[in-house]
Amino acid sequence: MQRYKIVFGGGMGAGKSQAIQSISEITVFATEALNTDEVAHSKMLTTVGIDYGEITIDDQIKIGLYGTPGQRRFSFMWPSIAHGALGVIVLIDHSAQDPLADLEMYLNAFGGDDRAVIIGVTHVDVGNNCSLKPYREWQTKNNREYPIFAVDARKRSDVLLLIETVIASLEVQLFV
Numbered sequence: 001m002q003r004y005k006i007v008f009g010g011g012m013g014a015g016k017s018q019a020i021q022s023i024s025e026i027t028v029f030a031t032e033a034l035n036t037d038e039v040a041h042s043k044m045l046t047t048v049g050i051d052y053g054e055i056t057i058d059d060q061i062k063i064g065l066y067g068t069p070g071q072r073r074f075s076f077m078w079p080s081i082a083h084g085a086l087g088v089i090v091l092i093d094h095s096a097q098d099p100l101a102d103l104e105m106y107l108n109a110f111g112g113d114d115r116a117v118i119i120g121v122t123h124v125d126v127g128n129n130c131s132l133k134p135y136r137e138w139q140t141k142n143n144r145e146y147p148i149f150a151v152d153a154r155k156r157s158d159v160l161l162l163i164e165t166v167i168a169s170l171e172v173q174l175f176v
């Protein structure tokens with residue numbers, strides 16, 4: 001059995017905890033607390049520590065799923081949670097005030113040459129402009145070429161697509 005660590009990074013309310021809930025085969029260990037920062041986001045609960053879940057792929061790859069707290073005041077925790085991860089899934093809330101600024105910040109925080117980075121754009125069902133074009137243009141302008149998908153963190157198949165893309169890019173790296 002191979003074991004991998006995959007980390008979910010990204011903004012407050014982007015869907016990191018939800019994504020882990022959607023696919024974990026064990027009861028998720030979560031650290032949600034009442035949200036006291038209603039300026040940043042109006043949701044009730046927010047992660048203040050770490051989320052942990054697990055999923056087994058093809059009966060032979062066990063993946064530990066680690067969720068980070070999105071609020072910037074917890075950014076000191078991000079490097080330690082992401083330490084040793086083979087892949088990071090950066091979730092961006094398309095309905096946030098400035099999703100491209102979020103993309104830049106969370107890619108700078110979680111990107112790295114030693115890990116696969118995949119971008120999931122969530123909340124594309126909210127509002128009507130669901131194009132990924134601005135994200136692709138931003139990547140071209142900033143010399144990044146990470147795989148990017150529009151996903152709904154509430155949908156198991158969408159989250160699995162992100163996980164499988166991490167695994168696929170790892171296999172490319174591990175076996176070349």
Ligand SMILES: Nc1nc2c(ncn2[C@@H]2O[C@H](COP(=O)(O)OP(=O)(O)OP(=O)(O)O)[C@@H](O)[C@H]2O)c(=O)[nH]1
Nearest residue numbers: 012013014015016017018046047070122123152153
């Ligand atoms: N409409 C819609 N709701 C979504 C989508 N993805 C996630 N959500 C919901 O968004 C809310 C916030 O998701 P969370 O998983 O708590 O967000 P988080 O990234 O863990 O946020 P923090 O822990 O505060 O950093 C939840 O109610 C999710 O069900 C999506 O694509 N569309």
Ligand SMILES: [Mg+2]
Nearest residue numbers: 016017046047
């Ligand atoms: Mg959370």
